Amino acid sequence: NIVGVVLRCNAYEVIDLGVMVPAETILKRAEEEAVDIIGLSGLITPSLDEMVHLASEMERRELRLPLLIGGATTSAIHTAVKIAPTTKCPVIHVVDASRAVGVASDLLSEKRSKDFIAANEEKHDRERRRHASRQHAGKLLSLSEAKANAPAFDTAGKAPAPKTIGRQIHLDYPLEKLVECIDWTPFFHSWELRGRYPKILDDEKQGETARSLFADAQAMLRRIVDEGLLQAQAVYGLFPAARRGDDIQLFDPDSHQETLFIPCLRQQRGRKNSLNRSLADFVAEADDYVGCFAVTTGHGLEALVAEFEADDDDYSAILAKALADRLAEAFAERLHFQIRTEDWGYSQETFDNEGLIKESYRGIRPAPGYPACPDHSVKPALFEFLGAAEIGMSLSENHAMLPAASVSGFYMAHADSHYFGLGLITQEQAEDYATRRGMKVEDVQRWLQPSLAE
Template identity: 55%
Template sequence: AWRDESVHMRLAHALVKGITEHIEADTLEAYDNIGTALNVIEGPLMDGMNEVGDLFGSGKMFLPQVVKSARVMKKAVAVLLPYLEQEKSANNTSAGRILMATVKGDVHDIGKNIVSVVLQCNGFEIVDMGVMVPCENILKRAQEEKCDVIGLSGLITPSLDEMVHVASEMQRLDYNLPVMIGGATTSKTHTAVKIAPEYDNIVVHVNDASRAVNVATQIISKEYKIKFKTELDEEYAKKRAYFESRQQVRNLLTIEQARNNAPKIDWQNYQTYTPSFLGVREEHNYSLDKLQARIDWTPFFRAWELAGRYPAILEDEVVGAQASELFADAQTMLRKIISENWLEANAVYGFFRANSIADDIEIYANEHATELLGTSYQLRQQSATNKRTPNYCLSDFIAPKSTNINDYIGMFAVSCGSGVAEKVAEFEADHDDYSAILLKALADRLAEAYAEELHERVRQDLWGYQAEESLTNEDLIKEKYQGIRPAPGYPACPDHREKLTLWKILKPDARVDITLTESLAMNPAASVSGWYFSHPEARYFGTGKFSKDQMADYAVRRGEDVSDSERWLASNLGY
């Protein structure tokens, strides 16, 4: 068996297979044989990691396995650290030093952490600054650590603006470092159109971990860097030209025309449903056991860059074996999360009298609607579709004030993130990125499952407008039920500031410890919030692009300068 091989072979095998059992003993044995820690790292350990890199690069190995290999590598290096200190040559052999940070106001870091691990596997040194990092801290640290590249990550739309800010600051302060951009809302187009023009050096969008190594190698290399930049500039110039040409042909209705084409809902013959209570309720430490059956696993595999739908992905010819192994690890950890109470599921939700006035929704403090709790400002689709398709706005699904009908709206915030940070810190102290990333991904899935489970209780019982509903989990994932739960910052309601209305009324920060960052990301990251609409015609949609006249109208309704509206809705502007 492999345990009978030479220590060099055993180390390589452990790295490729991700086996941690014997790593400390084997590493020390290699140190005794070879004599210097540096030569152990540069010899057997790098041989193993190079093989991992080759397998990953050629598509024979997948991300979860790479992260497991990295765990073995980190544990081996940790054993050698005291000897490295004595040899004082820990920094001789790096492929380059890369600073990684999730930008100010953003708390999401699964993608960033995965990319960091893959880069480390390929010999890069990573300076990881974590989440919510202000621009000046990033730039200062990059100088202090003499970094070769800065990597910026973000998940929510306001983070895109923050990345533009970092690039323009680097230009102003005369930095000369390439920048890598990544994260869920980032794109090649946004990078080319908005970020790259701010900075004369390389700004490159990296859409997944497998590309990161190749890009980092080229932008650090003296011989490839210039060619890379020339090709990138050409590609991004084409992206910008295409983007500009699209901007001109966009066919938008005026806001007046769009409102005239709102869906026609027959309110006079509609019976609204009165919720079982009005006001706010909270629940603490909800049963995680009840939530696990509700998990939608497809996005979990996507987080690990494994493409396919669950459960079919487990049988997939290419990724099936890896997906099955990852799924088994996830099930094992899920059992521990539940039996050892690693996480806490908490929620706050409420129902309120509400009526719409054009595109806005007034939310009242009592049944008689004598006191206003807040106004939710909504946005309307303006694309000039054919006349048969209406131009939707969320306010369409709430009875207009002029009808004198008593209607209602619900709102919620749930989180399964309480306890994540402490547990992740334990894993990271043990050089175990794999378990840290796995836990964050599972916490995200549990939070979504909680939002789904609570929505079902709302439909069947708490609001009760679908008391007779019976759906399978498959049906639930496909949203085959009446009513919707749109979230601020998503396509039907792209302005993240609508969370401020939810927070003002529900107070999730005080009640269940879900706070908002300055960019209005929810913290902890494994949190979901939104509205409840009960009308049978309520549906999800994307608002798409807005014209200047809707933005001007929206700014007046919100009582702000139009530049503020434009800043928060930058990626939705059609002009």
């Protein structure tokens, strides 16, 4: 959205086709409108494959247009290694929205275009060399070696049994309780303002812009809360759990029958004096507990955005979306605080938003699609188990959460639990993971593509 606004403000005509648009639709419209540039943005892992497919289709159609790549899930390396080789068209990874105008201007300039494209190709070459060195930097252990190097489970760090067990639901959580939990730093980052809140408000170069944006955000946030323009809803619970190898099995609190199966992956990078971790390491082999949650603050957002767009107020529409995202993250943080201090009850901490932002508390809430658990395809089972449809949450074909202002994941409370990145894994583990999940290896490869060593 910000890219489109920035380009429009600089006299570019932008045709926004929306989200989750098939390659065929994008390319057909590009040909019909005789566009000068095609831009793609990706927020979740499967969109990376779609970008490769679209670039290949451009080549098949001999559609010679520059292709801009951006979004949270993209990278310069993936663009250079996976997308660019599939087409003769210039493929440019755009780091952030603030650079879109400069890139478009250089591409369309008769004087600068040739040199810009040549420099971009040199950048691709550097990224490919970097990728190749990364593939060979550090040995990847075999799966059996990685498992043998797993941390031992410390029974002393196991959390007590929860005070409240089973599924719970919030249908209209008070928005005012979420406002005090907002982490404002990512909000400014989403507007391409780099720095930490509140220091960014006094930044010599960005302070004035940051203060103006913050004032607008506060005004809209007051309206959202006062008028109840968004609804905060959640479904969550704590459930009996046990580790099963590198996976976690949940059980019904009453019947003790198996319910949700949570597949996990293990680090395989061989490093001196370093263990190879899996999320399953934080769960005991019997008589333990794991939580699940799905929260959203997106209900009502579509109507609010439509109101602004009807007035051609793109700025307010983007601001509303950014605030809804921040409220969703604040809801996840607030609910986790409730879990630790009330439902599970293992923590006596008092509310401190700065401490929450720094995550200076015991326990983690890993989410599918994030570093320790990069597989988005875990979400459908999680949503079905929780009954997320009851609060109007669903998943797209590629497992993006709907409404977009939503967060989901798991709760773990072992004293040693912490966040980590999976890193690269071998084909051996991908095949083992596919077997454990009852999936085709090629499907697992699609979902784990950025994590697979070549």
